Amino acid sequence: MEVAKIDGHTLNTRDGAVKLFNFFLGDKFYFKTPIILDFANVEFMSRSFADQFYLLKKNWEFGNNTKIELQNYNKQIAEILEAVSNTQYSQENKRNIKSEIKELQFGELKQFEEYLLAI
Amino acid sequence: MTIIKISQRISDNFGDGLKHFFSILERVQAIDKNEPITFDLSTCSFLTPFFLLPFFLLVKVESNKREIKLILPNNPSLASYLQFIHFTSGLQPENLTDEKYASLMKEYGKKTYIPLVDFPATRLARDTEIRDSFLSTINSILTQQVLLNVQFKTAIMYLVDEAVNNIVDHSGESRGYILAQYFTANGYLDVCIGDCGVTVLGSYQRNGKEDINTGKDALISASKGLSTKNRPDAESRGFGISTSLNMLTNGLKGKYSLLSGSAILIKTLTRSEVATIPKELHWPGTIVGLRIPYLNNSSFNPADYYE
Numbered sequence: 516m517e518v519a520k521i522d523g524h525t526l527n528t529r530d531g532a533v534k535l536f537n538f539f540l541g542d543k544f545y546f547k548t549p550i551i552l553d554f555a556n557v558e559f560m561s562r563s564f565a566d567q568f569y570l571l572k573k574n575w576e577f578g579n580n581t582k583i584e585l586q587n588y589n590k591q592i593a594e595i596l597e598a599v600s601n602t603q604y605s606q607e608n609k610r611n612i613k614s615e616i617k618e619l620q621f622g623e624l625k626q627f628e629e630y631l632l633a634i
Numbered sequence: 635m636t637i638i639k640i641s642q643r644i645s646d647n648f649g650d651g652l653k654h655f656f657s658i659l660e661r662v663q664a665i666d667k668n669e670p671i672t673f674d675l676s677t678c679s680f681l682t683p684f685f686l687l688p689f690f691l692l693v694k695v696e697s698n699k700r701e702i703k704l705i706l707p708n709n710p711s712l713a714s715y716l717q718f719i720h721f722t723s724g725l726q727p728e729n730l731t732d733e734k735y736a737s738l739m740k741e742y743g744k745k746t747y748i749p750l751v752d753f754p755a756t757r758l759a760r761d762t763e764i765r766d767s768f769l770s771t772i773n774s775i776l777t778q779q780v781l782l783n784v785q786f787k788t789a790i791m792y793l794v795d796e797a798v799n800n801i802v803d804h805s806g807e808s809r810g811y812i813l814a815q816y817f818t819a820n821g822y823l824d825v826c827i828g829d830c831g832v833t834v835l836g837s838y839q840r841n842g843k844e845d846i847n848t849g850k851d852a853l854i855s856a857s858k859g860l861s862t863k864n865r866p867d868a869e870s871r872g873f874g875i876s877t878s879l880n881m882l883t884n885g886l887k888g889k890y891s892l893l894s895g896s897a898i899l900i901k902t903l904t905r906s907e908v909a910t911i912p913k914e915l916h917w918p919g920t921i922v923g924l925r926i927p928y929l930n931n932s933s934f935n936p937a938d939y940y941e
Binding site: 522523524525527528529530531534559561562563590591594595597598602615616617618619620621622623624627628630631632633634 | 647648649650652653656657660757759762765766767769770773787788791792795796798799802803850854857859874877889891899900902905906907908909910911912914915936937940941
């Protein structure tokens with residue numbers, strides 16, 4: 516299945532990933548065959564698309580006991596998929612990251628304007 | 635009728651656009667809510683995306699409450715620029731035929747800026763299709779204008795995508811807005827993306843994060859990547875801000891601002907600050923400013939910043 520023909524050359528949104536999966540969810544034929552997603556001519560995959568795609572792919576593979584294979588993907592796609600696979604389910608840990616952000620408070624416009632001018 | 639005169643020149647200093655925007659916002663807040671306002675841009679000679687997009691949103695918000703008039707600049711090149719970027723109304727991709735949209739966007743490939751696009755931000759199938767197509771076009775125009783190498787192209791697409799998707803995922807609003815300009819002489823691209831939605835704090839609260847109860851806490855949590863969702867099996871819908879912050883400021887040596895409600899997050903190579911702003915300057919929405927310098931640095935790789 517050629518991804519670029521379904522979602523275009525840049526994969527931008529979560530909904531794009533849903534659209535891709537709906538494409539084969541709607542066809543019973545795919546339940547019986549291994550699925551190969553061909554990313555030829557896809558230039559870019561956003562974090563949002565990758566995140567949704569990863570989750571849908573995992574659920575599909577679990578639910579249908581079959582693997583979805585990816586081919587002809589570029590380095591950027593490989594890297595973003597690797598990144599999302601490392602971050603799924605780790606949200607709560609992020610609460611504990613020590614904040615290195617300095618906290619400021621401005622009560623008056625003039626002070627705040629001076630701050631903005633200094634950036 | 636109150637007349638508010640806009641400064642003649644807004645410098646390209648990163649914070650100057652917002653400074654002027656807040657100064658106007660303060661004046662607007664002090665005017666009786668039923669009194670008409672005229673914004674006079676007649677003497678303006680230079681305006682930047684970091685002023686123009688917030689100002690456009692302010693005019694939009696205020697137009698729902700009262701009569702608003704705009705006096706456009708006398709300076710012919712600025713007047714023509716504002717007309718070309720669709721400053722008074724915003725360009726709505728869904729109102730154009732596919733052919734018209736494609737040819738219009740092709741014209742911008744030769745410019746150093748994109749129009750002020752007013753894009754649909756819901757998850758309806760038609761809106762998603764429009765947004766996907768608009769994002770592909772914007773990405774292609776920006777990279778065509780700036781003639782970037784592949785790593786910078788990926789970085790720009792990542793940063794713009796993340797900010798646009800945050801509007802879709804978190805703003806609760808049906809429209810989002812983007813404006814960008816490449817400053818050739820200075821070698822950087824300024825991108826401003828905004829909405830009039832529930833703010834970052836509002837998004838956390840709508841999703842039951844009751845321990846986050848100030849604008850400042852919300853921006854700190856978002857900058858750490860904390861998701862708005864509580865479910866461990868949910869997709870990780872954090873704001874993605876931590877990656878953008880890191881990639882833009884540490885990787886590209888750029889600058890990042892995020893104004894949301896009553897707080898602002900500023901991140902540069904040397905600053906990492908969240909400020910509570912004066913309460914009369916509360917902004918009902920979120921506005922992101924990205925200053926992306928073009929450094930011809932072959933060792934930069936966006937993947938080094940994916941978290």
